[in-house]
Amino acid sequence: MRLFVTGGAGFIGSHVVDRLLALGHHVTVLDDFNDYYNPAFKRRNIASACKHQQFCLVEGDVADQSIIRKIFSDSKPDMVIHLAARAGVRPSVQNPFLYQRVNVEGTLNILECARASGVKKITFGSSSSVYGSNKKAPFCEDDPILNTLSPYAATKLAGEALCRAYSHLYSMDITVLRFFTVYGPRGRPDMAIYMFSEKILQEQPIPVFGDGSSRRDYTFIDDIVEGVVATTQKEFGFEIFNLGGSEMTSLGNLISLIEKTIGKKSKIERLSEQPGDVQQTFAQIDKARAGLGYNPQTSVHEGIPKFVAWLQKEHNERCR
Numbered sequence: 535m536r537l538f539v540t541g542g543a544g545f546i547g548s549h550v551v552d553r554l555l556a557l558g559h560h561v562t563v564l565d566d567f568n569d570y571y572n573p574a575f576k577r578r579n580i581a582s583a584c585k586h587q588q589f590c591l592v593e594g595d596v597a598d599q600s601i602i603r604k605i606f607s608d609s610k611p612d613m614v615i616h617l618a619a620r621a622g623v624r625p626s627v628q629n630p631f632l633y634q635r636v637n638v639e640g641t642l643n644i645l646e647c648a649r650a651s652g653v654k655k656i657t658f659g660s661s662s663s664v665y666g667s668n669k670k671a672p673f674c675e676d677d678p679i680l681n682t683l684s685p686y687a688a689t690k691l692a693g694e695a696l697c698r699a700y701s702h703l704y705s706m707d708i709t710v711l712r713f714f715t716v717y718g719p720r721g722r723p724d725m726a727i728y729m730f731s732e733k734i735l736q737e738q739p740i741p742v743f744g745d746g747s748s749r750r751d752y753t754f755i756d757d758i759v760e761g762v763v764a765t766t767q768k769e770f771g772f773e774i775f776n777l778g779g780s781e782m783t784s785l786g787n788l789i790s791l792i793e794k795t796i797g798k799k800s801k802i803e804r805l806s807e808q809p810g811d812v813q814q815t816f817a818q819i820d821k822a823r824a825g826l827g828y829n830p831q832t833s834v835h836e837g838i839p840k841f842v843a844w845l846q847k848e849h850n851e852r853c854r
Contacts, residue, residue, distance in 0.1 A: 535559045535560070535612045536562070536611045536613075537554055537559050537560070537562070537612065538561075538562045538606070538609055538615070539554070539615045540564045540616045541565060541619060542565055542580070543576035544565065544579070544617065545720050545722050546617055546659065546713070547615075548580050548720060549755050550617070550762050550763070552582070554766075555589060559588070560590075560609075562589075562592065562605060562609040563590070563591050564593075564594055564601070564605060565592075565593065566593065566594060570621070571724060572723070579720050590609065596618040596643060597636055602644060602647045606647050606650075611653055612653070612655065613653065613655040614648055614656045615762065615765075615766075616644050616656060618640060619659065619689075620632060620633045620637055620689075621722065623663060623687070624811075625686075627685060633686055634689055638693060641692075642696055645696055648706070655708075657709045657711060657762060658711070659762075660693065660694055660710050660711060660713070661686070661687065661690045662713065662776070663686055663687035663812070664690050664694065665677065666682040667812055672780065672817055673776065673818060674776075675775065675818075697772070707769045709773055710772075710773070710775070711765070711775055712777065714752075714753045714776065714778030714816075714817045715750045715751060715753060717752055717754065718837060718840065718844075719755065719840070719841060721755070727792070727841060728845070729741075730800070731792050731845050733800070734798050735846070738801070739802065739803040740789070741803050741805050742804055743808050743811065744785070744805075744806070744811075747784055747813075748784065748811070748814065749782040749815070749816070750785070750814070751781065751782055753778050753817075754830070754834075757830040758777055761775070765826065773825060775825060777819070777822060777828060779830050781833065782814060782815075783834050788838075789802070791838050795839050795842045
């Protein structure tokens with residue numbers, strides 16, 4: 535199969551690309567290597583993929599229609615896995631127009647170019663952030679989505695709505711995946727697990743927003759990849775699936791687990807809660823189990839040591 539993966543040099547995208555190449559697929563990646571964090575991280579993410587004969591990298595903006603049209607024309611994909619997005623709740627509050635352009639216009643661009651090219655199958659990477667301040671837990675795909683709390687969440691919800699409309703209008707097979715706090719090797723350096731681990735290793739204070747009682751459903755990257763790849767293997771019409779670990783861990787307990795794994799105590803800098811942050815996320819994954827065969831294998835107690843081992847190895851290699 536020929537696949538077009540947007541955001542394929544990012545954290546989730548690069549792992550998906552490696553898995554697709556291992557399965558024998560031809561993969562074209564679009565990434566803009568923006569400065570949200572050091573672009574060198576992304577270059578390292580795809581270094582091995584760039585050596586693969588069935589891999590093609592295009593550097594460009596997902597909202598640029600001419601680039602997207604050319605990729606569809608040149609690579610003739612059978613399917614699109616659309617993961618490109620501006621990420622992060624807090625930065626979206628500071629720069630909402632950028633998030634609207636990349637996450638909404640970029641998604642519309644992918645959908646419209648796919649439609650014009652006759653590509654019917656798309657997987658869209660959404661987020662648990664769309665649930666906002668949902669009081670019911672675990673979060674279920676058919677819960678009313680009425681309480682989004684950030685521009686980031688709103689842009690992801692808009693992307694989902696566009697996907698639903700295109701599926702209805704043009705009989706496109708579109709699967710929406712709501713990712714729940716993904717972590718693991720190659721993780722984004724702005725994410726809590728990466729940031730906390732790095733600062734504890736370096737004996738620097740870690741910034742903790744709120745009192746540590748907020749809870750998240752942390753999901754190891756390998757489990758997410760299996761869920762994404764499962765969407766390539768059959769047709770769904772239009773469906774939304776949660777991909778989470780289906781367990782909640784408080785921020786305080788997460789820090790304790792990282793401390794235990796590293797063997798150092800943290801120095802905590804207490805900060806006020808941030809606008810747009812939610813108190814909890816928790817995925818109901820029964821639908822994903824039934825539809826995708828999704829079955830997360832790595833608990834946070836197993837995943838944190840795997841991540842820390844990778845991070846320590848990265849630090850050692852950088853110090854050589």
